[in-house]
Amino acid sequence: SRNIRLAVIPGDGIGTEVVAEGLKVLEAVGGKVETTTYDLGAKRYHETGETLPDTVLDELRGYDAILLGAIGDPSVPPGVLERDLLLRLRFDLDHYVNLRPVKLFPGVETPLGGVRPEEIDMVVVREGTEGLYAGAGGVLRRGTPHEIATQESVNTAHGVERVVRYAFDKALSRPRRKLTLVHKTNVLTYAGDLWARTVDRVSLEYPDVESDYCHIDAASMFFVNQPQRFDVIVTDNLFGDIITDIGAAIAGGIGLAASGNINPERTAPSMFEPVHGSAPDIAGQSKADPTATILSVAMLLDHLGLAEEAARVEQAVADDLVERQTGWSGRTTQEIGDDITARVVG
Amino acid sequence: SRNIRLAVIPGDGIGTEVVAEGLKVLEAVGGKVETTTYDLGAKRYHETGETLPDTVLDELRGYDAILLGAIGDPSVPPGVLERDLLLRLRFDLDHYVNLRPVKLFPGVETPLGGVRPEEIDMVVVREGTEGLYAGAGGVLRRGTPHEIATQESVNTAHGVERVVRYAFDKALSRPRRKLTLVHKTNVLTYAGDLWARTVDRVSLEYPDVESDYCHIDAASMFFVNQPQRFDVIVTDNLFGDIITDIGAAIAGGIGLAASGNINPERTAPSMFEPVHGSAPDIAGQSKADPTATILSVAMLLDHLGLAEEAARVEQAVADDLVERQTGWSGRTTQEIGDDITARVVG
Numbered sequence: 001s002r003n004i005r006l007a008v009i010p011g012d013g014i015g016t017e018v019v020a021e022g023l024k025v026l027e028a029v030g031g032k033v034e035t036t037t038y039d040l041g042a043k044r045y046h047e048t049g050e051t052l053p054d055t056v057l058d059e060l061r062g063y064d065a066i067l068l069g070a071i072g073d074p075s076v077p078p079g080v081l082e083r084d085l086l087l088r089l090r091f092d093l094d095h096y097v098n099l100r101p102v103k104l105f106p107g108v109e110t111p112l113g114g115v116r117p118e119e120i121d122m123v124v125v126r127e128g129t130e131g132l133y134a135g136a137g138g139v140l141r142r143g144t145p146h147e148i149a150t151q152e153s154v155n156t157a158h159g160v161e162r163v164v165r166y167a168f169d170k171a172l173s174r175p176r177r178k179l180t181l182v183h184k185t186n187v188l189t190y191a192g193d194l195w196a197r198t199v200d201r202v203s204l205e206y207p208d209v210e211s212d213y214c215h216i217d218a219a220s221m222f223f224v225n226q227p228q229r230f231d232v233i234v235t236d237n238l239f240g241d242i243i244t245d246i247g248a249a250i251a252g253g254i255g256l257a258a259s260g261n262i263n264p265e266r267t268a269p270s271m272f273e274p275v276h277g278s279a280p281d282i283a284g285q286s287k288a289d290p291t292a293t294i295l296s297v298a299m300l301l302d303h304l305g306l307a308e309e310a311a312r313v314e315q316a317v318a319d320d321l322v323e324r325q326t327g328w329s330g331r332t333t334q335e336i337g338d339d340i341t342a343r344v345v346g
Numbered sequence: 347s348r349n350i351r352l353a354v355i356p357g358d359g360i361g362t363e364v365v366a367e368g369l370k371v372l373e374a375v376g377g378k379v380e381t382t383t384y385d386l387g388a389k390r391y392h393e394t395g396e397t398l399p400d401t402v403l404d405e406l407r408g409y410d411a412i413l414l415g416a417i418g419d420p421s422v423p424p425g426v427l428e429r430d431l432l433l434r435l436r437f438d439l440d441h442y443v444n445l446r447p448v449k450l451f452p453g454v455e456t457p458l459g460g461v462r463p464e465e466i467d468m469v470v471v472r473e474g475t476e477g478l479y480a481g482a483g484g485v486l487r488r489g490t491p492h493e494i495a496t497q498e499s500v501n502t503a504h505g506v507e508r509v510v511r512y513a514f515d516k517a518l519s520r521p522r523r524k525l526t527l528v529h530k531t532n533v534l535t536y537a538g539d540l541w542a543r544t545v546d547r548v549s550l551e552y553p554d555v556e557s558d559y560c561h562i563d564a565a566s567m568f569f570v571n572q573p574q575r576f577d578v579i580v581t582d583n584l585f586g587d588i589i590t591d592i593g594a595a596i597a598g599g600i601g602l603a604a605s606g607n608i609n610p611e612r613t614a615p616s617m618f619e620p621v622h623g624s625a626p627d628i629a630g631q632s633k634a635d636p637t638a639t640i641l642s643v644a645m646l647l648d649h650l651g652l653a654e655e656a657a658r659v660e661q662a663v664a665d666d667l668v669e670r671q672t673g674w675s676g677r678t679t680q681e682i683g684d685d686i687t688a689r690v691v692g
């Protein structure tokens with residue numbers, strides 16, 4: 001059905017602004033959209049001390065999908081909203097696939113000289129529920145010369161295998177059929193061994209997918225000087241965080257980078273959000289580019305089986321991006337949203 | 347004195363080839379150099395099972411410095427030579443500063459379009475003796491569906507403070523006097539808190555240094571689209587590993603990236619090595635660029651108090667790099683070494 005029940009978490013900073021444009025496009029694409037807005041984020045935290053009440057989390061489980069703007073504010077100690085709100089959503093809703101396309105649209109300027117759009121076209125499948133994001137670790141003798149602070153990466157066969165399988169399926173669905181595991185097996189020997197063995201084993205079931213391996217340091221370099229090297233990448237939570245920001249940089253900036261936090265088994269709603277943060281420095285000024293959110297809306301539509309609608313949104317963005325080459329002169333957030341909406345409708 | 351007692355570890359793959367050129371330049375720069383070569387690496391491991399015998403490590407302590415080519419070979423399981431040889435050297439000789447300049451020399455092509463050399467000029471001070479490189483972690487139920495593999499980042503006040511102080515000193519010695527801590531404090535809350543508090547506290551003693559903070563994901567992006575943002579960076583072992591490879595990419599490639607594993611208190615010799623690996627695919631073909639090793643030799647000279655000689659080597663490299671713009675036509679490893687040597691002498 002084309003009736004989408006959507007939970008909306010605008011969040012902090014520019015989150016509200018970009019989400020409004022995402023919804024504009026979503027509503028324009030046709031079908032019925034019922035939205036419920038949740039005021040989670042810095043404001044609620046300051047007013048009530050709450051980050052993500054259990055009752056709210058339970059309610060969120062009832063929706064078809066979640067659209068999130070951005071979370072985070074300098075007035076809140078680092079980690080509080082990230083861990084207790086954003087990461088709690090990803091973890092508790094079992095978003096084990098954090099899907100991040102890295103694609104250079106025609107007409108978009110990349111900092112890489114002489115690279116053509118077709119040379120940057122990959123998808124990063126970032127693990128979303130374990131690794132160093134588990135929050136494991138601790139501190140002893142805080143504030144003394146004998147302080148020791150640890151941080152633990154937790155990796156399970158269950159967690160690694162399911163995301164690796166997803167990545168192989170994704171690779172199979174793309175023309176190049178290539179999968180690269182990115183890790184640091186020569187230093188993170190325990191975790192790296194689990195990841196490498198899993199990819200080797202699962203690869204036997206995918207004879208049509210070519211798989212290889214690349215250390216995170218080399219991969220980060222290749223993003224800059226050989227982006228053509230990659231098709232689908234599978235990697236852990238932290239490495240995925242880092243390379244998708246490099247990916248955003250080479251594909252035209254953080255204003256264009258979309259993501260989906262996917263629960264492939266659909267035991268809970270998936271959540272779509274731009275890769276960028278809340279950007280408090282430009283919040284409330286209509287300066288934010290809503291394109292990343294709009295592309296995240298396209299991913300949302302695709303996830304809900306509305307492939308035609310998703311393609312329509314992506315095409316509208318692509319057309320707008322081509323036009324920006326010549327016509328770009330500082331449109332506001334709302335104007336960009338309006339222009340893309342007009343293309344979706346028209 | 348200008349008498350340098352040097353331990354040389356050519357290592358694997360192209361290591362031997364580039365080290366030979368580094369030594370050529372070192373000998374040409376004047377003064378006496380006594381070298382002793384240690385055959386550590388894949389070959390010795392296969393022949394004797396040894397990576398770094400204790401007796402060899404003890405002997406190495408007696409030198410003024412160590413020059414290392416590259417360690418690693420696909421015939422050895424991942425991690426063996428890295429952990430038991432390369433990292434053991436860095437750890438046991440207390441190389442807590444892994445110093446990696448990221449500098450775009452005039453004439454060198456960068457993948458970043460339109461960036462001028464003076465816009466890429468930073469120094470990464472990477473912690474070298476702890477963090478995720480500690481090797482802490484383990485595995486349970488290996489090879490079963492219930493496998494769990496952990497990897498622990500260990501950070502101490504002692505370890506963090508000393509490298510942060512070094513970085514502030516470094517920043518103070520540079521015209522811009524700017525220091526950026528790169529970490530992921532919003533997710534790695536225990537370790538990040540220790541790093542951030544340490545930088546805050548030490549910064550009070552350096553009122554002339556401007557310090558700021560950047561998440562690793564954002565920093566990785568800024569390396570690509572705003573490299574001017576950075577002067578001195580201080581960061582942990584793993585983040586430093588990653589961003590220095592991005593740094594190598596933007597500053598003309600891994601063939602030019604030098605590094606020093608520094609023991610600032612000189613309780614043991616420091617070790618200088620190119621950032622690149624052993625590159626088995628091109629080993630023995632005289633295709634490797636020895637420039638990274640030669641620039642590492644300049645760092646070695648500088649560390650030993652031979653600033654004038656260091657500057658001479660760096661200038662010779664700079665001149666050679668300018669010439670490459672027009673004259674480059676596939677010189678061999680040895681020819682590049684010869685040409686730079688001639689400039690050092692001339």
Ligand SMILES: CC(C)[C@H](C(=O)O)[C@@H](O)C(=O)O
Nearest residue numbers: 072082086241275532533563
């Ligand atoms: C805000 C932060 C916790 C988050 C992450 O590290 O995953 C962000 O950087 C991202 O990539 O979505």
Ligand SMILES: CC(C)[C@H](C(=O)O)[C@@H](O)C(=O)O
Nearest residue numbers: 186187217418428432587621
């Ligand atoms: C070979 C490897 C262990 C090493 C590291 O990760 O430190 C290398 O990548 C480097 O940067 O010197």
